[in-house]
Amino acid sequence: MKRLSVHDLKPEDRLRLTFDGAFDQQVALERELEPFLQALERYAAGWMPDVAEGKRRRKYTRAAIWTALEEGRDDVFTSLGFYRTKWPALDMTLWLWLPPRHPKLDITVNVQPLSFFAEEERCGQFVEMVRAWALRYPVTHAAAHSSDDMELTGSPNFGRDDETEYRDGYDKIYEVSWLNVFGPKLVETVGRERMLSTPAHRVDELPNGSILLVTWPTVADFASEEARLAQARAHAHLRPDLDFDTILSTLHERSAMLAPVEPRFPPDLAPLLSRVVDRAPSYERQRRIAELNAWRPPEPEEWLPVDAALPSDVENVERALQQYRLYAEHLVALLHSEVPSIFEATPESLSDADFYFWREEFPKSRLREAIDEHAVPAIGAYLGEVLVRNLDGRWIPRQKLDEAQVLVGNRVWLPFVRARNYMRSRQSLLDCSLTYLYRMAERCRD
Numbered sequence: 001m002k003r004l005s006v007h008d009l010k011p012e013d014r015l016r017l018t019f020d021g022a023f024d025q026q027v028a029l030e031r032e033l034e035p036f037l038q039a040l041e042r043y044a045a046g047w048m049p050d051v052a053e054g055k056r057r058r059k060y061t062r063a064a065i066w067t068a069l070e071e072g073r074d075d076v077f078t079s080l081g082f083y084r085t086k087w088p089a090l091d092m093t094l095w096l097w098l099p100p101r102h103p104k105l106d107i108t109v110n111v112q113p114l115s116f117f118a119e120e121e122r123c124g125q126f127v128e129m130v131r132a133w134a135l136r137y138p139v140t141h142a143a144a145h146s147s148d149d150m151e152l153t154g155s156p157n158f159g160r161d162d163e164t165e166y167r168d169g170y171d172k173i174y175e176v177s178w179l180n181v182f183g184p185k186l187v188e189t190v191g192r193e194r195m196l197s198t199p200a201h202r203v204d205e206l207p208n209g210s211i212l213l214v215t216w217p218t219v220a221d222f223a224s225e226e227a228r229l230a231q232a233r234a235h236a237h238l239r240p241d242l243d244f245d246t247i248l249s250t251l252h253e254r255s256a257m258l259a260p261v262e263p264r265f266p267p268d269l270a271p272l273l274s275r276v277v278d279r280a281p282s283y284e285r286q287r288r289i290a291e292l293n294a295w296r297p298p299e300p301e302e303w304l305p306v307d308a309a310l311p312s313d314v315e316n317v318e319r320a321l322q323q324y325r326l327y328a329e330h331l332v333a334l335l336h337s338e339v340p341s342i343f344e345a346t347p348e349s350l351s352d353a354d355f356y357f358w359r360e361e362f363p364k365s366r367l368r369e370a371i372d373e374h375a376v377p378a379i380g381a382y383l384g385e386v387l388v389r390n391l392d393g394r395w396i397p398r399q400k401l402d403e404a405q406v407l408v409g410n411r412v413w414l415p416f417v418r419a420r421n422y423m424r425s426r427q428s429l430l431d432c433s434l435t436y437l438y439r440m441a442e443r444c445r446d
Contacts, residue, residue, distance in 0.1 A: 003051045003083035006091045006112040011282035013258075014089075014112035015219060016147035017130065017179075018156070020169070021137040023096065023105040030066055035136040036094070036107075037065070043129035045122060047090055047111050049082035069096070076101060088116045105137050114146055118220040127179055127202070127214055134181045134210055141170040141186060145177035146222050148283035152254045176235040178219040178227075184209035190238055199233045223255040261289040266296060268439040269430075271348075275355045276430070297430065300437045302414040302421065309405055309412040312397050320397035324404070327381030334378065345386050347442075350434040353382075357422075358429045371423050377401060379423070380416030383434050387413060390438075391445055409445035413437065 006014055023032050041048065052060045054068030065080060072078045075098075082092040089112045097104035117123050130142060143150075157165045158174040173190060187195055187209060195211050196203060202214040215234050216227040228251045236244040265273040273292050280288040304310075314320045328345075331353075335342045339356050341349040357363075363371065380401065387393040387406045396405040396412060402420065405412035415437075422432040 003053070003057065003085055004087065004089045005083060006089045006110050009089055009112060010278055011280065011285060012112055013114040013146055013148040013282050014110050015114050015117050015126075015144060016150055017107065017109040017126075017142065017144040019105075019107035019109075019130065019133060019137075019139065019142040019181075021105045021107070021133070021139040021142070022103050023137055025099055025103045029069065029096075033065075036133060037062070039129045039132035039136075043125045043132070045125050047084065047088050047116065049090055049092060050085055051083040053081040053083060054079070073098070088112060107133070109144075110147065114148075115220050118218060120217045123218045127212070130179060130181060131204065131206070131212055134212060135206055135208065138183070138208060139181050139210055140183040142179075142181035143175075143177040144179035145219065146258075148258055149222060149254055150177070151281065151283040152257060173235070173238045176213075176215060176231055176238065178215055178222055178231075180213045180215075181206075182211050182213070187211050195238065198237050200230065223258055228252060228255060257287060258283065259286060261286045261293070263289050264293045268436055269297060269433065272351045272354050272430075272433065272435055276358060279359060295430075297433065297436045300413075300418065300432075300440050302418040302437065303411045303441075304405070304414070306407065306410045306412060309396060309407065310398060310403055313399055314397045317397055320404075321395055324381040324384060324395060324397070327377045328385045330374065331378035331382040334375075342382075345382070345389050347386065347390060347435065347438050350383070350386055350438055353379075354429060354433045354435050358426060361426050363423050363425050363428065372420075376416065376419045376423055379434070380404075380419035383418060383437065384413075384415035386434075386438060387415065387441055391442055393441075408441045411441070411444050413441055 050060045052058050052064045052068055054072040056068070056071070058064035058068065060082070068080050069078050072080065077095055077097045079093060079095045082090060082094070084090040091110040093108050095104070095106040111117070117126065126144065130144065133139075134142060153175045155175065156170070160168070170186070171189075172186075182190070182195065192211075195213070196205060198213055200213050200215050201217055202212070204212040206212060213234065215230045216222065221227055222231070228248065232244060232248040232251055235247050236242060263270070263274065263277070277285060277288050277292065332342050335353060335356060339349070339352045341352045362375070366375070384393075384395060384404070384406045387408055388395060391408045393406040393408040396407055398404045401416040402414065404416055405414060418432060418434070418437050422428055422434065424432075
């Protein structure tokens with residue numbers, strides 16, 4: 001059974017819920033969790049999990065859930081994951097902290113994409129689900145919002161170190177999300193009357209002393225001017241020590257960081273840069289696009305005019321060419337499982353190799369000695385072979401690898417020098433990409 005996890009998809013904004021609560025350890029677990037499952041099944045319209053996963057992956061059933069929780073039990077906690085096999089993607093986890101520890105019940109829900117929650121009715125059902133959980137399980141704090149916007153707030157630390165965050169938790173109003181549940185302790189800290197008078201779409205006092213607050217009817221448009229204004233009003237009301245204009249300005253800054261940016265990449269490198277962008281967390285994606293729009297690769301310096309070419313100084317040209325082919329085969333052996341196109345020795349395989357080395361942060365993650373002794377010769381030889389095969393190039397072998405040249409048109413190119421420059425740093429993998437040198441050689445040939 002193949003599940004669809006948000007971590008397996010292209011990064012995209014999603015609805016994230018964090019729910020920090022407690023449960024009754026004196027009640028049998030099946031009975032204690034029944035209200036949790038009932039609310040999930042009633043209100044998770046369109047995103048209901050169909051997979052329950054502990055140590056094993058099973059179809060969502062009550063029996064599978066109890067079995068998975070028992071399998072995952074240890075001396076500290078037990079946990080269970082919920083997923084879907086089709087769109088929208090779901091990544092949901094239930095954590096139960098067991099005796100003698102404090103009886104915590106933590107829930108995280110991630111539904112991708114966030115746009116799935118553009119309708120008020122669907123958002124209302126989500127709110128009702130969280131309300132049902134908050135009524136049954138004593139809650140310290142719960143929040144549902146855009147995951148991208150949450151990331152920009154610094155949640156859950158909000159500028160604190162990990163030790164302080166772990167010790168204090170959500171001890172004051174750091175942020176106001178689209179959906180919030182404030183536990184009794186937090187309510188009393190703010191003031192019950194103040195919290196109940198918050199200007200918001202919905203403010204609901206629960207019988208157990210918690211207060212549920214929703215700033216805006218729908219969450220998918222959280223970054224709209226109207227939704228941001230509602231969010232700022234609620235936040236400033238709950239934190240009268242903060243300035244409303246400053247809060248609203250901060251929200252607008254976050255909206256600007258998340259606003260879509262049209263890619264305008266150099267055409268030669270667009271296939272590579274598009275994949276680089278796709279690896280960025282979705283909350284950083286638009287900033288990364290803007291950075292790469294402004295960036296231009298340096299013109300390759302690893303070439304000489306044909307009249308400055310060094311003549312071959314090797315005794316046996318064929319043996320030297322055979323050695324270059326052997327070096328290139330080393331790269332194929334290294335990359336073939338991760339980069340299947342490497343067998344083809346085409347311009348496209350150079351882009352695939354560029355992306356692989358960038359993704360793996362190869363210059364930083366491997367020993368420098370191994371890079372210089374093995375990777376650079378393999379990469380340089382492979383680049384040279386692609387120039388030879390696809391641009392009717394011709395090797396001019398030299399005893400020193402860095403002096404070896406490939407003649408294409410009225411220039412000779414220095415593939416081993418390019419490989420050495422390429423492997424200096426992660427940024428060099430873009431600045432000195434194999435793809436760009438090939439495209440320049442192709443253009444200069446014509």
